[in-house]
Amino acid sequence: MIDADEMVALIESCRSEMQAMLPADEFASLSSKTRQDYRELGRTLLQRVRYAEGGVAEVITATQRPTTYYKRVAALRYCLYADLVEQLKSLHSALSARPVDGLQVMAIRTQLQQQRASLHEFDIARQSGYTAERQKRASKRQALRGLPxxxxxxxYQRAAKGKYADAILVAALTGCRPEELRHGVLIRWANNPRNDMDEIRFEIDGAKVKTYQGQPHRLIAYGAHDPHPLLEALRARLAGQGELLVRIDSPVNFTVEVRRLARSLWPKHKHAITAYCLRHQWAADLKRHAAADSVSQGLGHASAKTRRHYGQANQACSRHALHPAAIEAERPVKPTAGKVPRHRAASNTESTP
Incomplete structure (x- = not known):
């Protein structure tokens, strides 16, 4: 026998718990990719919970990296929320059917009760916070030390005949993220009407973009006859073509290949060289000779404070440094909270090249 009052009470209880788990405005701000990633990670964590003696708390705290912990919390929180939404929809549909399938309703009710138990366990674990001893994370910026x-x-020469040759070339010349290469980076040979000079332009659709975060689109241009060896290699690739779209299928496979190639070149180097090292080296080059906001815009950042994590000017070699002719991005760069003294700020007003 189905108790209608009990079912209504269960539904209302689940709704209130959903609102506490993830407010509507926060739910709306999540991109479709973030939702998909959270669902996949959340389901993996829920599978682990079944076999973990410590339950949810053990699964989300089994890491020495706070960033991993907080990502697990966010993913599990969203996954539990999304599952509740689906189960409530199923319950409404089952109760609205005529005749009502009592067995189906009872099965959904059991799932909801189990879900509420998981929510309660998760909430306790989340409130306890991150308690593990923090492991110092290896910086990709440090990995540049000791490299030629x-x-x-x-x-690039080692990769020249491989699948990722073009991707390595683009990542080196733009500092773009592997995820942005998955979207595709368009390279064009174009004339700049402002100075009537030919340029090689890279058009990048940004990753990690939200309402007030990141650059949705940016452009990085070099003089068409820049003698840098990497640009010479690119000109050879562009021979007879006005444009070239460079895209990868898997950011993970790409960075694995970069790591493999680097290990074959420098087997005694103590740090792993990944695709992000190209991003750090590009930032180091620009920090040596370009305006600060150009570095941020070129990296795809909308906040000035983020660039401090990428490269250092002393890691750039003047002989091998890259010199973009222009960097453009959709959004201005927000200054850091701590203002630079006025007399220093005035000395750093170099315009974007």
């Missing part, structure tokens, strides 16, 4: 000054050129 022409390491990017050597890396």
């Amino acid at each position: 000054s022409d390491w990017r050129e050597q890396l």
Whole structure:
């Protein structure tokens, strides 16, 4: 026998718990990709919970990296929320059917009760917070130490006949993220009407973009006859073509290949060289000679504070550094919270090249 009052009470209870788990405005701000990633990670974590003696708390805290912990919390929180939404929809449909399928309703009610138990366990674990001893994370910026000054050129030469040759070339010349290469980076040979000079332009659709975060689109241009070896290699690729679209299928496979190539070149180097090292080296080059906001815009950032995590000017070698002719992005760069003294700020007003 189905108790209608009990079912209504269960539905209302689940709704209130959903609102506490994830407010509507936060739910709306999640991109479709983030939702998909959270669902996949959340389901994996829920599978682990079944076999973990410590339940939810053990699964989300089994890491020495706070960033991993908080990502697990966010993913599990969203996954539990999304599952509740689906189960409530199923319950409404089952109760609205005529005749009502009592067995189906009872099965959904059991699932909801189990879901509420998981929610309660998760809430307790989340409130306890991250308690593990923090492990110092290896910085990709540190990985540049000890590499030869022409390491990017050597890396590209080693990869020149491989699947990811073009991707390595683009990542080295733009500092783009592997995820942005998955979207595709368009390279064009074009004339700049402002100075009547030919340029090689890279058009990048940004990753990690939200309402007030990141650059949705940016452009990085080099003089068409820049003698840098990497640009010479690109000109050879563009021979007879006005444009070239460079795209990868898997950011993970791409960075694995970069790591493999680097290990074959420098087997004694103590740090792993990944695709993000190209991003750090590009930032180091620009920090040596370009305006600060150009570095942020070129990296795809909308906040000035983020660039401090990428490269250092002393890691750039003047002989092998890259010199973009222009960098453009959709959004202005937000300054850091701590203002630079006025007399210093005035000395750093170099315009974007």
